[in-house]
Structure formats: C-alpha cells, structure tokens
Amino acid sequence: GAGVSQSPSNKVTEKGKDVELRCDPISGHTALYWYRQSLGQGLEFLIYFQGNSAPDKSGLPSDRFSAERTGGSVSTLTIQRTQQEDSAVYLCASRGRSNEQFFGPGTRLTVL
C-alpha cells in the first residue's frame, strides 16, 4: 500500500513568515511522529500522536512550533515567525502495531 507522504517536498520562506508542513501517514497507523534533522545531524524528536490521547509535545523547541492531527490521520506541523535556525529537513513517521516506524521523504525547509 501507499507509504507515508509529506508535502511540500521543499519550502523556501522568508524569516518571520509562518509555514505549514503536512504529513499523510499510512492508513490504519495510530501513531504519528514528527522529527527534525538539521544538516549533518541526527534526528531530533519533536512531537508524538497516539490515537485519541493527548500528544507528547516534549520535543517542540519553542512555542512557535505546534502540530495537530485531524481525525486521527493527517497531521500538520506549523512553525510561526520562522527563524533561520528553523532551516532543516522535517521528517514524519507513522507506526502500526510493531515498533517499526515508517518514514516519509521529508520536507526541506529553508528560511532566508
């Protein structure tokens, strides 16, 4: 079946603008994760959704970052008033019954 998809694949924005990044998880997967990967760095956990439970937001770096998941499926990560240090690849992953995570191709965000 279809894998995890993310859009846009690339986003260039000006400092101070808001951006929205979208993730479509694998159908039926109840868990959804957002990560940030800065150039040459490992994965930084941002936020986790599991079913109808309250999300774990412990990884969000500032209150400019927020995320929601509508209807237990699609998720949107919003970054308000973007800064140059927000430039990174934002990865989404979903998980089914096993502990394996399935990753999307990522959105490369560049803040000028």
Added chain:
Amino acid sequence: GNSVTQMEGPVTLSEEAFLTINCTYTATGYPSLFWYVQYPGEGLQLLLKATKADDKGSNKGFEATYRKETTSFHLEKGSVQVSDSAVYFCALSVAGGFKTIFGAGTRLFVKA
C-alpha cells in the same frame, strides 16, 4: 534513561571492504533494536531489526546481532558497494514505550 551511542563518522571504505559500525545502548526493560538507513535525499527506512537477545537481524547483506551481555548491536557487512553509501542510524524501542530513541547516525562513503 534510554540512549543509543554509535560510532562517529564519516566512515570511508573502498568497494568490497568489510564494514562494521558500532552501536551500544542503555535501556530499562527489554528493548527492540533497529538499524535504519537514509540514502541521499531520502527519508529513513528500516534496514533490519532484532527483538530479543541473541537474535540476528539481516537484510541486503547487512547483519547485526542483539548482544545483551555487551548491550551492543553492531552493524556488519562483508563486502560493501558504492550503493551502500548512506547514513546509518541505530535505534531502540522499549516494549510498550512510544518513543524510538535514535543514535546520531554514521555516514558511510564507499569509493569505487
């Protein structure tokens, strides 16, 4: 707490050389262990996994053995190819836990 430590890169090898990427972990409980691979310009994908002590995960000529006594899960391949050039991430997930903890990643370059 739970953590993963993997060898720093980059690792540069000639084609057909033997590869070892070291990974050690600290975990409460009995973790599942994973190796993910990220090819240039792509998201992460699962390479192999092991769910209990002494299990050996294998895929595409890569293998890793879950060693509880040394808390290790080293990745090996007998003969690397140029196409194996990528970033490799060691990871763990504790049964019942929602987070997968990723290592920092090891970049592998294979020269023809």
